[in-house]
Amino acid sequence: MISTEPGHERAYLIGVLLPGTSQPEIDEQMRELAELTRTAGADVVASELQRREQVEPGTFVGRGKVAEIKEARDELRYDLVICNEDLSPRQQRNLEAELKIRVVDRTELILDIFAQHARTREGRLQVESAQLHHLLPRLIGAYDYHRQGGGIGTRGGPGEQQIEVERRRIRKRLKDLEQELEQVRSQREQQRASRRGSDRKTVAIVGYTNAGKSTILNxxxxxxxxxxxKLFATLDPTTRRLQLPTRREVLLTDTVGFIQKLPTDLVAAFRATLEEVTHADVVLEVLDVSAPAVAEQAATVEEVLEQLDAAGKPRVVALNKTDLVGPATLRRVVRELDQRFPGAVPISAGLGWGLDGLLSALDRATGLDLVVIELLIPYGREAVLAELRQMGGLERTEYTESGTKAWARAPREAVRRFQDYLVS
Ligand SMILES: Nc1nc2c(ncn2[C@@H]2O[C@H](COP(=O)(O)OP(=O)(O)OP(=O)(O)O)[C@@H](O)[C@H]2O)c(=O)[nH]1
Ligand SMILES: [Mg+2]
Structure with missing residues (x-):
């Protein structure tokens, strides 16, 4: 029995299971897609998965599936179809023509949530920019499709000339947005410069969406x-002063969360916001231990941090929501994550457990006098890399014949520990 609320849109979710993706992985993606749908304000009336060798180039799912979805219309009374993957402009157009209903892909769904949650001028500008970037090729795509003589559902759409006018209007708007965003970025840069003037270190809270970042800041x-x-409750950065046990003050910034398959348009558009992470001295990574896919979420966070050039920064890892799991699960999760994040701090931000330990870890990570060193680590000694990552941070690694070359930050007083491997 599907419970839906009157006035809510009713969504039919579809996904494809391709070789290379496991059943649990796709199940998790579909669960997350449903969560995104609910956050956007719609109810899920069906969630269908199709196992395929590859995505159907023209319609994403196969002919049979399209017919099935169409047939279910009377019974399920859905208002839109949402695809787990990003659709090519052509797939989207074809599906809409066949199903005679709005078809939305994962990126558009996320953009819709962002549009609903953007509060500040910066946030709004960034969302609009991402939306227009997403829309632009779709106009072109529609036009290409028209040229091929599309058939039912494509007639009576905007003609070539109108599309060209629309395209020019969007390009013009994107240029204006670009300029306004450049201003936002330079304002943020100035703020950062004045912060650097004070000797307070900055800490950026990062993590998967809904992991508890804002709760920790609070x-x-x-x-x-x-x-x-809700997913993506926070879009705009908030910075607050925090006094550590050693009485030093640092600046703690909460910002937008990450998600798997984060649309690249969005990462590009949110540069002003995400640069807070790029420029932070220390990263505070929050993991939700009650999420069944916490390991995958940690991997996603790692990927995004790499894109932001922040994966090598000194890092404190908080294992949050420990109140939601039993002791056995907690032990298992901690054991699994501890190999990658030695010294991770179990907490419950909701109940205020473990915050003293977290503050001490932040104290250590922000109080360090770090120097950059270059090392050559023979194969088989990878533990050294893990240690470096935890002590100060790995900037870059390179594989050579004689071992892994690493550029790392380490506390000045700890450099001696690594003297066997030091190159400079
Ligand atoms: N039980 C429990 N719930 C928590 C804990 N920390 C956060 N939550 C809840 O988890 C939900 C998400 O928390 P947020 O702090 O908004 O998460 P976020 O990482 O800022 O999420 P976004 O801004 O949406 O990316 C909220 O309902 C919180 O009340 C915790 O330690 N225990
Ligand atoms: Mg938040």
Whole structure:
């Protein structure tokens, strides 16, 4: 029995299971797609998966599936179809023509949530820019499709000339947005420059969406940021002062969360916001231990940090929501994550557990006098890399015949520990 609310849109979700993706992986993706759909304000009336060798180039799913979805229309009364993958402009157009209903892909769904949650001028500008970037090739795509003489559903659409006018209008708007965003970026850069003037270190809170980043900021600083059981509740960065046990003050910034398959348009458009992570001295990574896919979420965070050139920064890892799992699960999760993140701190931001340990870890990570060293680590000694990562941070690694070359940051007083491997 599907419970839906009157006035909510009713969504039919579809996904494809391709070789190379496992059943649990795709199940998790579909679960997340449903969560995104609900966050966007729609109800899920069906969630269908099709196993395929490859995506159907013209219609994403196969002919039979398209017919099946169409047939279910009367019974399920859905208002739109949402695909787990990103659709090519052609697939989207074809599907809409066949099903005679709006078809939305994963990126558009995420963009819709962002549009609903953007509060500040910066946030709005970035969302609009991402949306227009996503739309532009779709106009071109529609036009290409028209040229091929599309058939039912494509007649009576905007003609070539109108599309050209629309395209020019969007390009013009994108240029204006680009300029406004450049201003936002330079303002942020100035703020950062004045912060550097003070000797406070900056800490950026990062993690998968809904991991509890805002709750941590609130618990540590009383910031009063909105924390909700919704994906992408936070889009705009909030920075607060935080006093550490050694009485030093640091600046703690909460910002937008990450998600698997984060649309590249979005990462590009949110550069102003995400640069807070790129320029932070220390990264505070929050993992939700109650999420069944916590390991995959950690991998996603790692990928995005790499894109942001922040994977090598000194890092403190908080294992959050420990109140939601039993002791056995907690032990298992901690054991699994501890290999990658030695010294990770178990906490419950919601209940205020373990915050002292977290503050001490932040104290250590931000108080260090770090120097950059270059090392050559023979194969088989990878533990050294893990140690470096934890102590100060790995900037870059390169595989050579004689071992792994690594550029790392390490506390000045700890450099001696690595003297066997030092190149400079
Ligand atoms: N039980 C429990 N719930 C928590 C804990 N920390 C956060 N939550 C809940 O998890 C949900 C998400 O928390 P947020 O702090 O909004 O998460 P976020 O990482 O800022 O999420 P986005 O801004 O949406 O990316 C909220 O409903 C919180 O109340 C915790 O330690 N225990
Ligand atoms: Mg948040």
């Amino acid at each position: 618990a540590l600083t009383g910031a009063g940021v909105r924390a909700e059981n």
